[in-house]
Amino acid sequence: MKSFLLLVLSLTAGCETSSVSTCDETWAVSDYGGSEKYQIVEVDHRGRVERSTKTNMWENKGTFFLFHDTRNKELKLVFLQHQVKKEEFKCRFYQTHGSTPDTERVEKYDCETKTFNQTTYRSAKTTIPCGNHQSRVQFFCRQNGSNCENILSSGPSPQTNRFTLTNSGSISIRDVSSQDDGVYWCGLRSNLTKIQLQVQNITVHEKSSSVGQTLTYWCSYSTSAPSITFICKGEDPSVCKRLVSSSEKNTGRFSMNDDKEKRNITVTVRDVRADDTGTYWCGAETSDRRSNVFFNKLVLTVASVTPTTAEPSVKIPSVNSTSFTDTPVPAAGPLMTAVTAVRICVVLLVLLLVVVLIYKHSEKLKKQRSTGH
Incomplete structure (x- = not known):
């Protein structure tokens, strides 16, 4: 609540403020009025002098903030201390560089934090x-x-x-x-x-899923049952994108159920996609959305499904045509290779046996002919 104090100070050089304040800072406002136009303002705070030539904007001077409002012809000061005493600072106003400074007294004190x-x-x-x-x-x-x-x-x-x-x-x-x-x-x-x-601090869970699957996860809260709970996605919970809430429990692929008796929220994601990878927050609404409460953080990683690789094929020529047609047949595996090798060995042995038999028969005929002569 703002407090307003009108001070009438006579024959006092410098700007002053009351020790009464309703906030942690001390606000001082000096109205100089009249037709004067000041280019420079100067504040002497505990022997430290700060000058400003800027107008109509807030400035950070370290121990205090300053706002020279030329439209309303006033100087606002905010000291980062409670109950700054009137003798601790003075204000001086210069119409031009090198001119004699004017001093103004505080005409009002208003806490506006x-x-x-x-x-x-x-x-x-x-x-x-x-x-x-x-x-x-x-x-x-x-x-x-x-x-x-x-x-x-x-x-x-x-x-x-x-x-x-x-x-x-x-x-x-x-x-x-x-x-x-x-x-x-x-x-x-x-x-x-x-x-x-x-x-x-917040509880962090990590979970993985695959494209096309259905994912279910839970988050619990220990405080009294909030009116509206929700799930949102994004690295920043203060601006994360809301996906589903207890007031809108189903939004397509995302759905949730809030069991207020068990203080447990169940979230289901159907037909998981690759772009579902990311950070999710489980929270509850408050009157001021700046301070929404969050219970859990989920880091989800979605893996893509690797497509099945077809067996390689070899091409053999067709014997029924003068041209070659590509006829795919399965490539030979280790077992097929072994069987083929055995068959080749058997064929070679048979051929060798036939050659041996032919040779022996030929030798026998030669002997018979020589005996007959």
């Missing part, structure tokens, strides 16, 4: 909605105590090792680990959002 809670899981991917276009995101930083360490900003290369600013203005984080748990800030041209990211 918008906080979103998002849950993600170790080794997964997650997407944090930040803006609706990449160009509107000015910075994305992680809070470390009273300082916000910049991770991404709009520019020619809005990407780091694991963090990516997408074209749609969302922040994508891959290979999430427990060290990513914490508070993040997303600064747009006109909005500032605080994200509480919670990283949790």
Whole structure:
């Protein structure tokens, strides 16, 4: 709930804020009004001076965020500390470079922090909605105590090792680990959002199937029975594609049954296809889809069925034609080769025997002729 405090401070140089706050940060807003047009604003926070020439966009100055709104003629400051005292910072405004600075007093204090809670899981991917276009995101930083360490900003290369600013203005984080748990800030041209990211462990199952088979798997949940459970597919559970739910139990090849008494969900996939390979999540809806609850993660691998290889064939010529026709016959296997060898040996032995008999008979005839003479 926003708190609104109108402070009237007289004869005081610098901008100040009340110690009363309903959020973890300290918001200070200074309306300078009138016809003045300032090109430069300067904030002196605990002896550290930060200048800005940018207008109408949020800037990350480390220990605080700054927004110089020239349309409404006000300067917004968000200190990453609770109850910043009025003597800890001052604001100065310059109409031009080198001009004498003007000081303005705080005319209102308004806590405007918008906080979103998002849950993600170790080794997964997650997407944090930040803006609706990449160009509107000015910075994305992680809070470390009273300082916000910049991770991404709009520019020619809005990407780091694991963090990516997408074209749609969302922040994508891959290979999430427990060290990513914490508070993040997303600064747009006109909005500032605080994200509480919670990283949790999740049960992971691995399963394999083959094309054409029917696959059944189960996932259980230990919490009280959720109103709507669902199964979705994708590396990122925050934006995964929903396939089937307890409100729509059959969607063609996918079907599910939620036994709320046993707290067990049965999922069936008929006629498994190769493109079913991927990551599946078993979860339940919450009022805020940023924090949908997930119970299990399934990594499915689908193997293609190897087609049966036909036996090779050999070609023999047809004796009934002057041309050759291709007549396929099964190729000789080891047994057939052995039988053929035996047959050849038998034929050779028979031929040898015939030759021997003919020779002996010839010799006998020669002897008879010589005796007769």
